[in-house]
Amino acid sequence: MNPVVVRLLAPLPALVLAPLLLGLIGRVKAIMGARRGAPLLQPYRDLARLLGKGELLSTTATPLFRLGPVAALASTAAALLLLPAGPLPPALSFPGDLLLLAYLLALGRFGTLVAAMDTGSAFEGMGASREAAFSALSEPALFLALGGLAWARHGLSLGALLGGGTAAGLARQAPALGLFTAALFLLLLAENSRIPVDDPATHLELTMIHEVMVLDHSGPTFAAILYGASLKLWIFASLLVSVWIPAGLPAWASAGLYAAGMALVTVSVGLVESLTARLKLAKVPRFLALAGVLASLGCLVLFAGGRP
Amino acid sequence: MSGPLISLGILVVGAILSALCGRRSLAAARVALLSVSLAAAAGTPTALRVLVTGRGVSWRAPWSLPWGSLSVALDPLSAFFIAFILLLAVPFAFYGRGYLARHRGSSWHSLSWSLFQILVASMVLVVSAADGLLLLMAWEAMSVASLFLVIHDHEEEGVLKDGLVYAVAAHLGVAALLGLFALWGSWAGSLRFADLSAVPLGRGASWTLFLLAVAGFGSKAGLAPFHVWLPKAHPAAPSHVSALMSGVMIKMGIYGILRILLLLGGWRPGWGYLLLAMGGSSALMGVLYALGQHDLKRLLAYHSVENVGIITIGIGAGVLARTAGMEIASLLAFMGALLHVLNHGLFKGLLFCGGGAAAQASGTREMDALGGLLKRMPWTGTGFLIGSMAICALPPLNGFASEFLIYSGLLSGALSGRAAPSLVLFFSVPVLALAGGLALACFAKAFGVAFLGEPRSAPARDAREANPWMIAPMMALALACIAIGLLAPLMVSLIAEPASALAGVAAAAGGGGAAAVLTKVALAGWALLLLAAILSALRWLLLRGRTISKAPTWGCGFSAPTARMQYTASSFAEPLLGPLRGVLRPRVHLVEPRGLFPEGGSFSSHLEDWADKILYEPLFGGAANLAGRVRPLQQGRLQLYLLYTLLALIALLLWQVLA
Structure with a gap:
């Protein structure tokens, strides 16, 4: 196949399958809670229903209220261009693209925050303030984990640092990689407003973080927000999984491992959500500090072991 | 010439x-x-x-x-x-x-x-x-x-x-x-x-000169702990x-x-470590104190401390990488530092212009008295928004291009091994990342509280757009921020020569690599804009012919919301500053509401600079004390002064005779 076409294929699985992750988490939670729960494809139905509606805008809001979610979805989708997907190489790859990934996620967050503040609602301001604080505190852990991976694989592009591990290297660096994976998993929970940091299913505005920021959105814009959230979940899960896929496998094996890994991470999120309680908001910084400590430990283990 | x-x-x-x-x-x-x-x-x-x-x-x-x-x-x-x-x-x-x-x-x-x-x-x-x-x-x-x-x-x-x-x-x-x-x-x-x-x-001589230069020039740059004048003078x-x-x-x-x-030449690794430490602490302290400010211009001034810190991290990394023989890392770091000098000039100028226009139009710099200015001052607000995004290093604006180069310098130096310089460069990365995350929180607060929502005071409600003399320069600066971000590779030719002189490599050798990477960064920026345009168009197509109704913001069932119920600058920063209360020690004035029908409770908090309290107040207090003790010598009585003159003459005479 034409290499340019192949390069543009990498974001496709995410674009099509990301809402499925949310459905899968919902199924796991329903089964664990012995409820009948929503069907697996419910997120797609939600999106379709929202896309068919009109919109309700706040009289306080400016055009930023609509532009913020658009910017957030655009930046999350752009971040997908940088990620490999199993056997598919990333669409855009250059040394240092891990920085672009982190800052694209930051841009998405900024868009959401600004749209929330635009309503002038105390609740949405509260959510924005919490989101801003917790995301800021999770940045060091993200950079430590990605930087450590870059050091381990001796490459500054996500293509190299995610897909560049040999089977022998994986075995040798397993302790450090395990710590990075743990850190990234904690970040996945925090950045995607999952229990124990946030609860996507809560009904009390005072306790929400992400959900309360999007209270006033409706219709296709709200669909963009939901879809963007599922893409963001996919990005974090994909980071975790790609670390462990050895280079040089046949395409089908790599694709199979990738799919199995994504399913495993998603089910784990569902299990964590079913089995743990939410942390007090004041304790969330400690949770994020734990991610930072795990990532730092990973780096130290890595430096002590040296590079093969 | x-x-x-x-x-x-x-x-x-x-x-x-x-x-x-x-x-x-x-x-x-x-x-x-x-x-x-x-x-x-x-x-x-x-x-x-x-x-x-x-x-x-x-x-x-x-x-x-x-x-x-x-x-x-x-x-x-x-x-x-x-x-x-x-x-x-x-x-x-x-x-x-x-x-x-x-x-x-x-x-x-x-x-x-x-x-x-x-x-x-x-x-x-x-x-x-x-x-x-x-x-x-x-x-x-x-x-x-x-x-x-x-x-x-x-x-x-x-x-x-x-x-x-x-x-x-x-x-x-x-x-x-x-x-x-x-x-x-x-x-x-x-x-x-x-x-x-x-x-x-020699070693001692060059260290002495370097330290004097850092103290003298660093105090003008606003590096911590020499920064205390900056958040006072710039807002005034x-x-x-x-x-x-x-x-x-x-x-x-x-x-x-x-x-x-x-x-000086003959750089020492210690200089790099010192600059990295000073840059890192300036970046973090600057942004933390900025988060605690209520005064819009003072917040911006503290961000200058932060950004000077970021530039200094770049310089420190450049020095350290060069002494460790990592030329490419050094070149990248110096290029990032220089480009950030230019970029910070553009977006901080833009922010001060926008913040100043907002403060002038509403008669106060207190963010908690502002709000809703984007509707009243659309040009100024847009300028401030672009400046905020640029200073948070969000792609595709110019701040990202320069911070990208600094990060690249740090990381490529870090990747070269596990000797001390590499490790220090590696662990500077999360410091810069934390400062970046906090800056984003701070500008979401500054822009969100001052320009979005509903006005919190009557003057803010009556604010009018600034005059064209003010708008035109702001738009020019905003366009420059966007252009440098989207055309980043073109900037390399402007910074390659000075940076390569600092890094000690030939300009042609390293500049090309940086330009190639920045081309990809700029490409991603264009892709981002394209995606946003496509999504906006899709939204427009979907909503064509459907009802778009308007209603007040959802108040969770409360029927009489007022503008004062909005989140303020202090409440926005609370989740970040609250856990650090023990370190930053804000001064809090709290009057608790009492009684069955409580009235008149109030709360306010002020964040005072740590360096001011610990370092300079004792220092200048001591100096004033010392001056007070010498003061009895100067009584303003003519006889006494004549006596001093006589004593001085006698002393001189004795000295002359004895010598």
């Missing part, structure tokens, strides 16, 4: 003419606009030519002053800063013309326009001087001119006090610089840069002056550090 000299001449003539305008301050403003624009037109082409070709020029004239020589020179580093100063002064001058338009003409305003031009001229001279004495004279002119510009609104409460802090800080800095050049000159026998760099220096000044000082003048400190590094 003629270009910058002509610029200097134009600015000096303009300054004199402006001062002569007296009460016709509008004429003074016109003279200033003309002279600043002409100076930029005259000086920039020469500077750009030096930057692109890498071939410096110099000029020397006889001078009767002892020790000094009237020699000026333009190497790529000077040329970069000259172009930077001259090009940025133009929009700030135009903005100032609009900002001062509400006042009636007075000779004080004419004088202030004259000082504005002197400030620009002295900065041009600072970066082109090739002689220690000439540099010090220009430096002092810069400090004095900016001091009088800071106390422009001297009848306002507190402005004179802030000016005093600035005057003391500036002169403590000059004292360190005097020591630096006096020591070095005494070893070299001359103060010309060529002679200074030729003198061989009129906004076009704040923009010029925060955007441009503090970079003279950065220039000074870079120049001394070039002249």
